Amino acid sequence: ILNVEQSPQSLHVQEGDSTNFTCSFPSSNFYALHWYRWETAKSPEALFVMTLNGDEKKKGRISATLNTKEGYSYLYIKGSQPEDSATYLCAFRGYSGGYQKVTFGTGTKLQVIP
Amino acid sequence: DVKVTQSSRYLVKRTGEKVFLECVQDMDHENMFWYRQDPGLGLRLIYFSYDVKMKEKGDIPEGYSVSREKKERFSLILESASTNQTSMYLCASSLGGGTNGYTFGSGTRLTVV
Secondary structure, eight states, X not given: OOOOEXXXXXXXXXXXXXXXXXXXXXXXXXXXXXXXXXXXXXXXEEEEEEOSTTOEEEETTEEEEEETTXXXXXXXXXXXXXXXXXXXXXXXXXXXXXXXXXXXXXOEEXXXXX | OOOEEESOXXXXXXXXXXXXXXXXXXXXXXXXXXXXXXXXXXXXXXXXESSTTOOEEOSOOTTEEEEEEETTEEEEEESSOOGGGOEEEEEEXXXXXXXXXXXXXXXXXXXXX
């Protein structure tokens, strides 16, 4: 079983604060790393797919970086807004037993306090 | 707007019942997946399918089966529901190819009593 860890499990920030959280994954057999946002009572929504070491992706106030050599990705939210409140999931796609396998982290639950 | 639709948002079933969870996608995606999500655990893969009539076991297939008779529909079957199958079930679909992300349904919260 591939180990994909996200930290912190949850956090509360004030509106306007910037924040970041981490996804750690195996540093070998990497294929891609996905980030999703999952708002309560909605479907998880794809944010980014990252494939190359050093990749940086940005979507509005949200950005992500990737370090495949050391096995981590950071997600940053600049100037958090209440609508950013959600659980953020990362999914590691790697090779396991000769085929590709996707393993999800347990998520970081973000609450932005107005 | 592209969609993955799960037939029920909430479902309550009795122990021993046969339960069908339906998932339909309108994006002509080859791949479809069933996950369950439990507190403190990541999404865990139950079964997936990469083509009509094809199915592959995921990490936790015990107690479940699936059916994919048409490309757009992927059904999860609990042959004899048990209380440890109380969970949130998520269906997802994707195009083939390793960098394509998933499109998820909104989930079915199943309670087995």
